[in-house]
Amino acid sequence: MAGRPVVTTVIARRLVVPLCLLAGVLSAGGHAAFAGPSQGTVEVIPIQGTIDEGMAHYVDRAVAQAKADHARAIVLDVNTFGGLLSAGTEISDTLLASSVPVYAYVQRAWSAGALISLSASRIAVEDGGSIGSAQPIPHDPKTVSAVRAQFRALAVRSHRDPKLAEAMVDSAIDAPTYKPPGAILNLSADQARQAGFSEATVPSLSGALANFGVAGATRDDAQYTLAEQIARIATDPDISGILLAIGFLGLLIELQTLHGIAGAIGAASLALFFGTHIYAGFSNGLVLALALVGLLLILVELHVLPGHGVAGVLGVLILFASVLLAFGVPFFVGALQALAVAIVLSALAFALLQRVLPENAFVKRLMFAGTQGPDYVASADHRHLLGASGVAVSFLRPAGVAAFGDVREDVLTEGEFVPAGTPVRVTRVEGARIFVRPDGAGG
Secondary structure (H helix, E strand, O other): OOHHHHHHHHHHHHHHHHHHHHHHHHHHHHHHHHHHHHOOEEEEEEEEOOEOHHHHHHHHHHHHHHHHOOOOEEEEEEEEOOEOHHHHHHHHHHHHOOOOOEEEEEEEEEOHHHHHHOOOOEEEEEEEEEEEOOOOOOOOHHHHHHHHHHHHHHHHHOOOOHHHHHHOOOOOOOOOOOOOOOOOOEEEHHHHHHHOOOOEEEOOHHHHHHHOOOOOOEEEEOOOOHHHHHHHHHOOHHHHHHHHHHHHHHHHHHHHHOOOHHHHHHHHHHHHHHHHHHHOOOOOHHHHHHHHHHHHHHHHHHHHOOOOOHHHHHHHHHHHHHHHHHOOHHHHHHHHHHHHHHHHHHHHHHHHHOOOOOOOHHHHOOOOOOOOOOOOOOOOOOHHHOOOEEEEOOOEOOEEEEEEOOEEEEEEEOOOOEOOOOEEEEEEEEOOEEEEEEOOOOO
């Protein structure tokens, strides 16, 4: 009986010590597992500049990378005036489907930028920033209703005021505390915090990261691919204007020289313009087809039917129309600006190049040259026969043929009849006409 407590104590020690060690290991592992995510990465995705299909591709790729890297959060760095509604909707869908939490730091989120920002579960607005002004273009009842419903759904999903979200889209929605009647809602940083759209007003992105609780995480900034960078740069209205100017200037120089080199450069510049706008989602294949038809008509005017004018004028009009359509309806004003810049730059450059370029080759094809060139002579020069003696080969009545040595020429008399075989002498030469008299009759 006395030995049983000893045995029990020994058994207890043998069981308790390993259990304690196991508990320590599990506790340490639990701390390590907890500490891991807190020190994870944060994927920062810039939503800056014009929102287009190139940005939609970029955001989709960045979200997939964040998921593959087991990122702790995705933070949107938003500073945009807006862009394509279709691209903004694609980006919103991508963010809503993300398994990684999505937060937004807003400097300026207007139009499609507001749609993207409201797709984030948490929002911090920079001091002096704003969010809203999302009236869609075209501004028709069908489009307004659809976009308003989308904004309402995003607000409800994140427990924000759905009526204020609708007021960002539809000016008919009343929000007297935040906007006058008939205006589109745009919330300042303080208003966004007051209305519950933003949880904090921060001075910078670092302040937003601290507010979201991810300040200590490793920051990974998403980068655009080369194709995406080219598309975004080339679709900028100013760069587009330069590309169009190069394209138009190339066509004008081709009109001047007809060598093909300038025309190829101009066509390549226009191809870059239209290709990047199609890649970015602003236009489609129909616009490209219109541009090709316009260029083809211009080339027909230059090289096939010069001088008719109908093909050239129609080609220019179709080309200009395709340029305007390439920017998309929401950016019609920017399209006019780029087209105006292109016309002015190309006209000025062409006026300067006129000093060094040769005569207009296109115009030269439409008229006779002022002087005879080496490849074309209107009539032979017979002045060397003046005073030469020969023999009438045929009857001269008054026209006929005379031989001057081994050379036979068509000749004319002054009106008299000269029998064949009569010696003759050249008295004058007028262009292609050679006048003769019987030799000896004129002294």
